[in-house]
Amino acid sequence: MGGSPNNVSLWDEADVFALFPEDIEAGKTIADYFPASTDEPFAAPWQLVGLLNGDSGFEESRDRDSTKHPAWGYGPVIQSFKDAEYERKFTALEDNPVTQRLKSNNDTDTDVIVSTHTPAFLAFEVRDRRGKLKRRITWRPADVTYDGGTENDSDLDEAEFAASIYPDDQKRVMHKQDENKLAPAATSWTATVTATGGDMLLKVDGVATTPITQGATSTAVRNALAALANVGAGNVTVSLASGVYTIVLAKGGVLTADGANLTGGTVTVAAA
Template identity: 35%
Template sequence: MAGDTDNPRLWEGADLYVAPVGTTAPTDIVGPLDEAWLAAGLLSEDGASESRDQDSTDHYAWGGKLVRTTKSKHKRTIKVTCLEDNLVVFGLVNPGSTATTTGGVTTRTVKIPKTDPRGFLLELRDGEVTKRRILPKGEVTEVGEVTLSDSALQAYELTITILPAADDTLYIDITDDPQAAVPTTP
């Protein structure tokens, strides 16, 4: 059987960080993050999921022979569920809203959501292997139903739509995973 049983990844830990678009992103997996990167807090054990969507059109020659397929309207999203109701998550769920604290009492004024692109960084860990996925620009475009009950955790399921950079870059992965290494040529 081909393959290596050390290669499959089971991401045992993860953190989601959020920063203004243009914030200095890390260039390695061990260096500290710029102080503008703020943690979203605890994430659901369900992990994060990436979805892809695009239109494809098949083009045929006379007689029905497929000669080309073109692709358009490519879209990627990442879905993650935040378990905390902290200021970072509040800002992602309610962009354009405000919160103030006076005398230990916080007042949140929730307004109609505004466009609010941000930088996102998802840091994943599997034992000694770390991966930082940097989304230079994305936006929370969907928030799932929030349950308020005594039998289920209050959670915020966020769908982050990844917006491409001018050079079409969607995200950058930085990892020390040996299976991702590019072989060097002598």
């Protein structure tokens, strides 16, 4: 059985924050209003939307136009994509100045005015009880539209919003801030090879690679480790200098080695 339960999430709490473009000071950009880290809260001029409907959650959709291009006598041989669209929906339970403004940016104290959308930077945050946190903050103002609500004698008053989210000039759609206190810290190891021939095995938490030839390049060692089910591509880096491999396991783990098939020397593993 593979996988890790630490990668499974059940979000217990969530918030949405809005920052209206006119509240950004002259000479500043939205990046100046990003919290420095997940330990820093959203501060003014960010405004809390308020209580949310947890059953509705954050519904995200991504759409794009696609075209299949045929070759004479073959039919479609390649597909192109363009005009990607991002949308997030959320349902607010509070009737407060922020939700009122998102409903209709043109309303006055006495009248409801026709309004198509409200521009606003949005920050979405979800948290679970085990120390995981995920933030997504729009790089450009989203077009927020009010999709309707519910008013009756048995359900809470709700306001459903849809936010169309657009990329900036670097194609960035949302800024990410994630924290996972369950994730193991990266570990660094050295593997020193003094052998002149043969091959060896490297093991992560007891799971062995395929045989690695003495004198293998750092790329070959990295690929052998990345092929392990408990490591995976992109989760290991390897450098080589004077017969010493420096290995960093992004997901953590204990590195050991088996040099029984080496000749003219050994392999020694140590924590870096």
